[in-house]
Every structure is written in structure tokens, then in C-alpha cells.
Amino acid sequence: MDLVTPEIGLIFWTTVTFVILLFLLAKFAWKPILKAVRERESFIEDAISSADKARAEMEQLKSDNEQILRDARAERDGILKDARDMREKMIVEAKGQASTEAAKIVTQAKELIENQKMAAITDLKNQVAGMSIDIAEKIIRKELSDKASQETMVAEQLNDFKLN
């Protein structure tokens, strides 16, 4: 058996064995193994891409949330500011109203006082007039009895009158 001369028997057996082995392994080993590997790879690829998508969605959601939070905060601040403004305004308004009301009450009181005063003065005048009439009556009665005394009395009365 020469080293570099191919033997027909070995060529025959090699070829036959190789072809049979190729057929057997291709059908029952390589096909299922490669299929499983391919499926797993596509599964992993899908998983990675969906994970990426989920992450992106999460980011989106997070930024959305932040946006919403920011908006809410701004709105709250707005509302608070409005409320503060409103309060200020209300206080100012209330103050104004109160002062006008007070002024009005004061005026009314003043008017009332004036009226009372006027009434009192009128009453006084009436009483004074009454008293004057009474005095005049008394004087006239006294004069009828005693001229001198009448004069004295008139004088006294007058004095008194002046005191008033």
C-alpha cells in the first residue's frame, strides 16, 4: 500500500460512509439543531428589541409623567396665586366697604344727633315760650294787684331770663 496512492477500497468506503453520514446527520441532527439555534436567536433578537421598545416607552412615560407633574405644579401655583390675589382683593374690597359703611353710619348718627338736637332745641323753645307765657300771665296777674311789685317782678323776671 503506497503512501500516496489512493486505494479504491478506501475511496469507496469513505465516499459511501460520508454520504450516508451526511444524509443521517443532515436530517436528524443538523436540521433540528440549526433550527433550534435560529429560533432561539430570533427569539433573543425579538426579546431585545421589545425590551428596547419597552424601555423607550418607559422613558416616554416618565417624561410624560414629569411633564404632567410640572403642569400640575404650575397649575397649583397658579391656583394658589389666584387665591392669594382674590384674598387680597377681597380684603381690600371688604375694607373699602367697611369704611364707607362706617362713614355712612357716622353720617346717619350725626344726622340723628342733629335732628335730636333740633328737636331738643325746639322743645326748649316751646318750653321757654310756655314759661314766658306763664311768667307773663303771672306778671299780668300781679300787676293787676300791685303796680310796684309788678314792676319789680318784671325786673326780676327779666333778670332771670337773662340768666337763662
Add this chain to the structure above:
Amino acid sequence: MSKYLKLSYLAVFVLLLGFSGNLQASNGNGHNHDEEDARHSVEEQDSHQNGEASVNTEEDVYDPTPVVMHHIQDGHGFHVAGDFSVALPVILWTDNGLVTFMSSEFHHDITGHHVVEKKGMRFVNLHEDIYQLNKGAENIKMDASHHPVNASKPLDFSITKNVFTLLLAALILCLIFLTSAKKYKKGNGHKVPKGLASFMEPLVVFVRDDIAKPNIGKKYERYMPLLLTMFFLIWTLNLIGLVPFFPGSANMSGNIAFTFSLAVITLLVTNFSGNKGYWKHILLPPVPKALWIIMIPVEIIGVLTKPFALMIRLFANITAGHIIVLSLISLIFIFKTPAMGLVSVPFALFISVLELLVAALQAYIFTMLTALFIGTAVAEDHH
């Protein structure tokens, strides 16, 4: 991270070293027997055939060449240890039809003296070649250059040592990969399989991602079964060849017939997959027409030389590895002192470890180049 990686590489290397150390230890023992036997037979042969004193005047001088050659070549019957051999069927196609008998009928004789008679034909085993003696011849006769003059070779389809090894490798591959494939069928969906399959899958994926895809391109899937079968068959045979005792040690992947058959398969697959661009490049090369008379023959020769190189590369690499290991062990017998083992064994160990690398490397190269040739044949036309 990289530190762990380095550590694990180191661990693998140490394991590998230990493993091959064991191998080598038995290698030494195994071959001692082998070689002693071979030496006896060589001596016998010399004295029988030449009928005169051997060329060497000192009878003890040890010639490693027949031993090494005997080992790296094919044989009928598988020597195990001592006088024990596994008989293998001899299948011959003669003028009178098929003749089969067990190789044990030759009684380990490879000198052509033991005649086996079947169907009225006489057969002898001369250096592991079966000769059929011409009609009427009782014994084989040689001319001066040891060529038989009264015998012819029938077609020999025997299950030889190498065929036995090939069938063993095919069986191992079937066992490994059919078992692995089963793990995927159990429908655990996208989970990575456990056990054997998890070990084999990276290798399969390696062939796909590092051999088929980059060299063939888009159409790689069609050629995956071929490339995978080639890769694993060559690798397995290379490794079986490195095992120094039965049922290993046969030099199948270093046999020219084996590499020839695979190279022919590569040749056929490459050319049958050849597209228009491929054939155009060969038959109408893109050079001035005046050069066609040179270029076309060159291109056609190129079609043949590519698989031819494949054939020679694998054959030479694996055979060389076997020769080196055997030669180193033979040193012990040449120097006739066991002390030489202190030198031979470490060297042979080193070469064996190297051969472990070569076993994988040559399988890779053969498959890779096959993929490359197919790739050029199916490539999209760029011209």
C-alpha cells in the same frame, strides 16, 4: 472580567496537558509492543525473503522506517496488544466474483508466505496488500525490487483498519449529534439545552458563524450540512488517530484515499454550485482575448489544484504528526536504552499536544477552504 477569562484558559490548558499526558504515557507502552512486533516481522521478512544476511551486518540495528510506515498505512486486521489482533473482514472483487474471509486467516503474515485459498483462488497478504496468485502458482515470487511477478491485485473493498476507524467515527458522530438533537425536540422552547448539546452547540454555531457565513455569504444555509459533517468527521478522525491504542491509532485522516474522497466531494459541490459568474470567470476570463489561450487552461487547472491542495494539506499534516511521534518513540529503540525515554517521551508529549491543536486546526482549514471555494462559486457577479 478578563482576569477570569485568562484563568479559565489556563485551567483548560492544564486539563488538556494532563489529558494528553495520560495519552502519551499509554502511547509509549502501546507502541513498544507495536514496534517490537514490527521489528520481529521485519527481521523475519529480511531473512526469509532475501535468503541472505540482512544488509546490516549488526543484527541488532533497528530501522524505524518499516515500523513507522506500517503504522501510518492501512492494514487488514487491527493490532491491539502483544499477539492479539482484531480480525477484520477481507472483501475482494475478483474475476470469479466476491470473495470474503476474515483477515485472521492470514495469521498476521504480511510477507506473502501464508496462502489463503478461496473459491479455487489463492491469496496472500504482502505488506497489507492482498495479491491473488496466478493460476497454478503455489507461492509468491518476487523480482529483484520485491515486486511480485506471479500475482495480481484484485479490487480490495475490505473493512481495513482505516475503514473500521471511519465507521467508528461515523458511529461516534451519530451518537453525539443525534443525542444532542434530541434535547432540542423536547420543546423547551428557547432555553439553552443542557449537557452534551450545550457542549456541541457552540461548535455547530462556530462552523456556521466563522466558516460558512463569512466565506459563502447569503446562500450559506444550503451548505451547512456538508460543512458540519466534513468538519466533525475530519476532527473526529484526527483525534481518533491520536489515541495510541485500539480502537484509535489508525491514520485515517492522514490517508490519501480519505483526503482524496473529501477533496473530490469539495470539487463536485463547488462546481455544481457554480453560477454564471463563476463559469464566465473560468471560460471567458476578464483579460484581453489574446491571453485567453493561456488564461483558460490556467483557470481550468486552478479548478483542480484547489481541491488537490486540500487533499495534500490534510494528508501531509496528519501523517507528519504520526511520523514525528513514532520517530521520537523509535529513538528509544535506536539508542537501545530506556533512558532515552526521558528525552523521547517529553518530546512526543509536546508533539502530541501540538497534534491536538493540529487536529482541530486542519479540520477547520479543510472546512474553511471548502466554504471559501463554494463561496467563490456562488458569489454574486461583481464584474
